[in-house]
Amino acid sequence: MADLRTNIGGLELRNPVITASGTFGYGIEFEDVVELHRIGGIVMKGTTYEPRQGNDYPRMAETACGMLNCVGLQNRGVMYFAENIYPRIRKIDSRMIVNVSGSSPEDYARCAAVVDSLDDIPAIELNISCPNVRDGGMAFGVTTEGAASVVRAVRKAYRKTLIVKLSPNVTDIVSIARAVEAEGADSVSLINTLMGTAIDIEKRRRMLSIGTGGLSGPCIKPVALRMVCQVAHAVDIPVIGLGGICSAADAIEFIMAGASAVEIGTANFLDPAVSVKVVDGIDEWLDSHDVASVRDIIGVAE
Ligand SMILES: Cc1cc2nc3c(=O)[nH]c(=O)nc-3n(C[C@H](O)[C@H](O)[C@H](O)COP(=O)(O)O)c2cc1C
Numbered sequence: 001m002a003d004l005r006t007n008i009g010g011l012e013l014r015n016p017v018i019t020a021s022g023t024f025g026y027g028i029e030f031e032d033v034v035e036l037h038r039i040g041g042i043v044m045k046g047t048t049y050e051p052r053q054g055n056d057y058p059r060m061a062e063t064a065c066g067m068l069n070c071v072g073l074q075n076r077g078v079m080y081f082a083e084n085i086y087p088r089i090r091k092i093d094s095r096m097i098v099n100v101s102g103s104s105p106e107d108y109a110r111c112a113a114v115v116d117s118l119d120d121i122p123a124i125e126l127n128i129s130c131p132n133v134r135d136g137g138m139a140f141g142v143t144t145e146g147a148a149s150v151v152r153a154v155r156k157a158y159r160k161t162l163i164v165k166l167s168p169n170v171t172d173i174v175s176i177a178r179a180v181e182a183e184g185a186d187s188v189s190l191i192n193t194l195m196g197t198a199i200d201i202e203k204r205r206r207m208l209s210i211g212t213g214g215l216s217g218p219c220i221k222p223v224a225l226r227m228v229c230q231v232a233h234a235v236d237i238p239v240i241g242l243g244g245i246c247s248a249a250d251a252i253e254f255i256m257a258g259a260s261a262v263e264i265g266t267a268n269f270l271d272p273a274v275s276v277k278v279v280d281g282i283d284e285w286l287d288s289h290d291v292a293s294v295r296d297i298i299g300v301a302e
Pocket residue numbers: 020021022023045046047069071073099127165191192193215216217218220242243244245263264265266267
C-alpha cells in the first residue's frame with residue numbers, strides 16, 4: 001500500500017480523490033452504494049445564502065464525450081443546510097467541503113460566515129464563476145478584480161481552509177489564480193465547466209432553457225490539464241485539478257501536471273463509486289512503479 005495522504009492548504013486528506021460539486025449531492029444520498037470513508041473529500045452541492053430555484057428545464061443535454069448543464073445553483077440556502085443537512089452529513093467519515101456561491105462579495109461572505117460556525121466542515125470551495133448580478137451578468141471569476149474582491153470579503157469572514165474554484169472561461173487563468181492567492185486563498189481548484197451550447201435541429205431551437213450551459217466530462221480534459229499545468233507553475237498554494245477525470249490514469253495525469261488532489265464530477269453520473277475505484281487505481285499504479293507516496297509524483301511532468 002502506497003502512502004496516499006495529501007494536503008490542500010492545511011487540510012489533510014487520506015487520499016487525493018474528492019467528488020466535485022453538483023455531481024455527488026451531499027454525499028449522504030450514496031451512503032448505501034459507495035464506501036464514503038474511502039473518498040478523500042466530498043465537495044457538496046453549490047450553496048448560497050438565500051434559497052435559489054435554479055433555471056427552468058431543460059437543464060441538461062448530452063454531447064459527444066460530455067454533457068452541458070445549466071442547473072443554476074438550485075439549493076435551499078445555507079440556513080437550511082446548517083439546520084437540516086449538516087446534522088446528517090457530519091457523521092460521514094470524509095472531508096466534507098461546502099461549495100459557496102453568491103451574487104456579491106458581501107453575499108458570499110455572509111454565506112461563508114455561517115459555514116465557518118459549523119465545526120465539522122473544515123473547508124469551503126468558493127465558486128466564483130456564477131452570474132454576478134450586481135455587475136450585469138458578468139461572472140466574478142472572469143476578472144482579476146472581481147475574483148480578488150470576493151476572496152477579500154470571504155477571507156475576513158472565514159478562518160478555515162479556503163479553496164477558490166476558477167473559471168476556465170477566461171483568456172488568462174494564471175493572473176486570476178495569482179490574484180486569489182494574493183488575497184489569502186489557501187488553494188485553487190480548476191476547472192469549472194466551459195461555456196457551451198447545443199441546438200435541437202428538429203425543433204430549430206437551443207436545447208437548454210437559458211441557451212447556454214457548462215460543458216463537462218472527458219471532452220474538457222485536455223483543456224483542464226493545460227490550465228492545471230499553467231497554474232501549478234505560477235502559484236505557491238496547492239492546486240486541485242478537475243475536468244473530465246474518469247479513471248486512475250486520468251487522475252495521475254493531473255497529479256503529474258501539478259495537482260495535489262483531484263476532483264471527479266460528471267463520471268459520478270455513470271458510476272457513483274468511480275472515486276473509490278480511482279483511489280484503488282492510484283494505489284496500484286504507485287505500488288507497481290515502486291513509488292512510496294503520491295506526493296512524490298506531484299508536478300513531475302514539467
Ligand atoms: C450537473 C452539474 C452541476 C454542477 N454544479 C456545480 C456547483 O454547484 N458548483 C460548482 O462549483 N461546480 C459545479 N459543477 C461543476 C463541476 O463541479 C466540475 O467543475 C465540472 O463538471 C468539471 O468536472 P468534470 O468534467 O469531472 O465533471 C457542476 C457540474 C455539473 C455537471
